[in-house]
Amino acid sequence: MSSPTTTTRSNTKSWSIYGRREITSKYDIKERIGSGAYSDVYRALRRSDGFPVALKEIHDYQSAFREIEALQTLHNSPNVVVLHEYFWREDEDAVLVLEYLRTDLASVIKEAKRGSGMSVGEIKRWMVQILLGVDACHRNSIVHRDLKPSNLLISDDGVLKLADFGQARILLEPGFVRSVDDLQHHEQNAPTQDNSFPSEQPEVITAVDDLRDQARVNQGQVIVNKEEFLRDMVEQKAKSSAMDDLDKDSNIHDGDISCLATCTTSEMEDDPLKGSYTYEPDGGEGSYGPLTSCVGTRWFRAPELLYGSTNYGMEVDLWSLGCIFAELFSLEPMFPGTSDIDQLARIFNVLGNLTEETFPGCSKLPDYKMISFCKIEKPLGIEACLPNRSPDEILLIKKLLCFDPTSRATAMELLHDKYLNEEPLPVPTSELRVPLTKCAPDEDSPGDWYDYRETGSDSDFDEFGGVNVTKTDTGFSIRFD
Template sequence: MSNRTRSWSIHGRPEITTRYEILGRVGSGSYADVYRGRRLSDSLTVALKEIHDQQSAVREIEALRSLHGAPNVIEMLEYFYDDDFEDDAVVVLEFLPSDLEAVISNVKRRGSAITPGEAKSWMLQVLSGVNACHQAGLMHRDLKPSNLLISTGGVLKVADFGQSRVLQDLSFEEATLKEANSEKDKASNQLTEADYLKELEFIREKSKFEDNTSCLDTSCTGDSKDEQLGSYTEEEPTGALTSCVGTRWYRAPELLYGSCSYGPEVDLWALGCIFAEMVSLVPLFRGVSDIDQIAKIITVLGDLNDENFSGCSNLPDFNKICYSKIENPTGLEACLPNRPIGEVNIVKRLLCYNPANRVPAIELLKDRYFIEEPLPVAIDQLTVPARDEAGKISDGEWDEFRDVGSGPDDIDEFGSNLMGVTKTEKGFCTSFS
């Protein structure tokens, strides 16, 4: 279903206004508006997400229902939705006042750095939330710092499931076990430093990952910056996948080359980009188009070929794009200067061309990096800035990254300005100076 015009219908819907006081809009995107609200029964502050796209609404609701009680995943309190879609769906979420993007921006504005202990603490929570998604047979497909929301107490939760897809149904036994563990999982969000090792062991024992190869408080997809970076939510037929998902800077190579046969490994690539950005304070691959995004990746990681990604030459758009051979790639170490080798190794284990070589979240939770000195900072000791106090990059500063399209047609917009790109019979070719 195509996008609907944004409405303010939430204000005139008695089923909502008799239960919640609408305190004002706090976020807006291409597919959703988010309001801060107060539940009248107990004065609980909530986020009310009004979703203007039916497919996104169904995905969000179904994903959050299946993940109820999961560790480090945002909690859906209730939802309002009708099958005829006469009114926009409204999802009521716990209110989380910050996100990882605000944390990164705040540290950068202060001229400091995220310490190794802080990086471990944030990354453990991200891995826990992503593992919960993958364990439930669900891939997120739009992981990025602004979709990792944070409470005032430092608890990080994965949010914005409008692009998610279910890969498999839980068996009855798995669903029963998940429900039995829900209260224990909730308690794991309130860890102290002394609890980390115990929590890691608990996650190892209870988690089983199946490898399926092939917003402000808002959780909004497609705010002004995301639109500039190419954040997609494309309608997909039942059972089919599209490559037009995610936000460009965090999009896996197989998606950039048009693959419609992929699994949760696309989330693992995004995790590598997020962790690198967290410790370096700048996005790792800042492409201005999908073509330029690939160029940025191979400049750092080297040429993409069948030796490091078997079958990549069969990807739909692989033979349409020709890049000059990279003799001396930059390497990830150069992109993460003065950072511990353990951090670089985590990024390397995620940013692999071959999806099958990317290490699942549950395996990374076992990495010795997280149990070596310095230990993760206690969650309640993490600095959590409010989004409006974080000094985040303004829309004007994103102009150089403004989205001008995606896929092969990018060349028509960029012409010779894009790293020496020229058209060929197959598509186009670019060389590097």
């Protein structure tokens, strides 16, 4: 049972948006359509003209900062959800005013499974739209880190858009990301922008409030801009909450310790429009924040992340694409692991063991020498997981689901792939079958696969019978039979 303090805090968070006059004066909030530990999403109508929007109230300040920064960077990308404006001030949660999209790719897959499946032309059109969105991210040095069908929202007319950038990071160089301290230093010449969106064509964003406004000097007095205010706010909150927010999954600093090392499921929340679960503190002044391995939903998480890598790039998104595309072909998740260890075991059963031959440098991954598996003599292969699919379709998946990150095909390479440019061609978006609403769990099957709810034991080891633990100079190693 929740403590009174916890219950009060939860209710306050859930209803705080209704008490914010600057929001309710502009938007008529209808109902909450999504909820998680770190965000709540509401459907609302703009009072001036009844235009529908989604209001995303984010309770985690770092997740809010990342999502705003990423969406502003990508505001001209047609396959990325539109950020119209946002509200954020000291001692209040950030509220993002987003494009309202009523369904997602998870619902498309579920409906196809219930019905007559998807045609090749439909699959190709979904793929092309996903690739265009991911390519826009990667061209802007943004790694999404949580690509999955429920984060790919769809408009009534069939346009697919990437959403939920709460875990996104902007890469500056391999293994490093932009920190809050670094934003002003790198963007001093960014133009000032308004924080409104047009009333005549609300679906097209032409200007958004920018974190990177210049400081203005008025009669010799410096007026602090929004970027400086938010930066100072983030710094102060980081200092005051560091002890409480050390890795919410494992209670260990996640910049140095991986999911596997803590032997926990280390999972994100179920809400499709959630914020980030993990606390990823930025470095000191003038430094870059560390990457963490505990990101993304397990079923779509790249092997290097499962082995604790904190030195990765956009290739982790490409692995997720492979899992999503395979699911479009089979209408079933490719690797539905019940724990991090089970996730690796499922991957190895299909692709074989992770070795220096298949991934040069893998032995240097943080957990590689700590977690080991018996040799898979006859891996199933992707062909066995995708029966009745063409050789070109199998080859496309193989270009993404490969151990070596440097061998994964980029989004742009796949857009030019023969498979997507030969008959049958992708159908027009107007011919796509779009569900009327987002799918909900079946009452008799609350853990159904399409919700990506990863239920089961909190321990990675409970479902394995043969476990051999050996002490080493640096700790221990675990071998699974």
